Amino acid sequence: MNAQQPSFAECLRDTARSAVHLEMRDDYGDNERFAAWRAGSRIAWDDRSSWWRPFHDQIAAAVARGVSIRRVRIISEPVSEYIRWEHYMTRANLAAGEEVRWVPRRLSSDLVLPCNDYWLFDDRLARIHHFAGDGSLVEDEFSCEPAVLKLFAASFETAWERGITHEDYVV
Template structure:
């Protein structure tokens, strides 16, 4: 049940992680600015040059690198419909940047997730005990976050993530269809 207390800042939760931070993404699309921004640039043909790290390095990647340098394992699993959405193609095109920063990323075709019990929202799970729910509107805009330290909720998320991870395809082996 949501409380009236704002959740801790995501960066504080990540900074407090000692062993692991896992992220499960369930949507085929998130809020997209169709008029300007990275998605629009990508639609017009822009692609990051893997050899030109300075051109694509950004604050999130620095945070990932700092976190993994502390010994925290960061894993992200994306469940995607196939054929993939245009937004998923966009995500896939620059996921190499996450991997370069130290995050492990895998993709699971939605049809291979049918037998899995999954939470209803995207989440981050820190050290198997703190869940940060990501809530979204129907069009993919952020509707805020929520934190739970309920052991049963953490167990549900840990089991769901591990089940997805066991079936998922590592980023460097996942071919877009």
């Protein structure tokens, strides 16, 4: 990643109204927490210090400033093991103040969606994620191109409208 590109924390800190995140992969590669979950480890949700991360601080601070933070996950069904884990872990996102919806891929065939996951900050800056086939992040690309921002804003909103709230989506 280019040193001049802003970090996620900087992007969020400079956001005044909304940050939206569209996710469309069924697997984002292995990580320590996912491996522990697969091995049977479960979160002690009563012990916030055991699961709260700096990311949650950033989200909670933005929400406290009045920023709306929404996430939509386009997923295949039956869901992958990774998506089952993400659904389980979404409780932390909600606790930080995010709103999360799920869209089964079978319900998204008529949606126009970009090929990559992205964050969109105040409809002014897109942080586009490029992943390898194994789910690992290759790089982030940033865009302020009006056509890209317009497409991302519209695609997110149509997916959001189609989405099932986290509380109502059962994996």
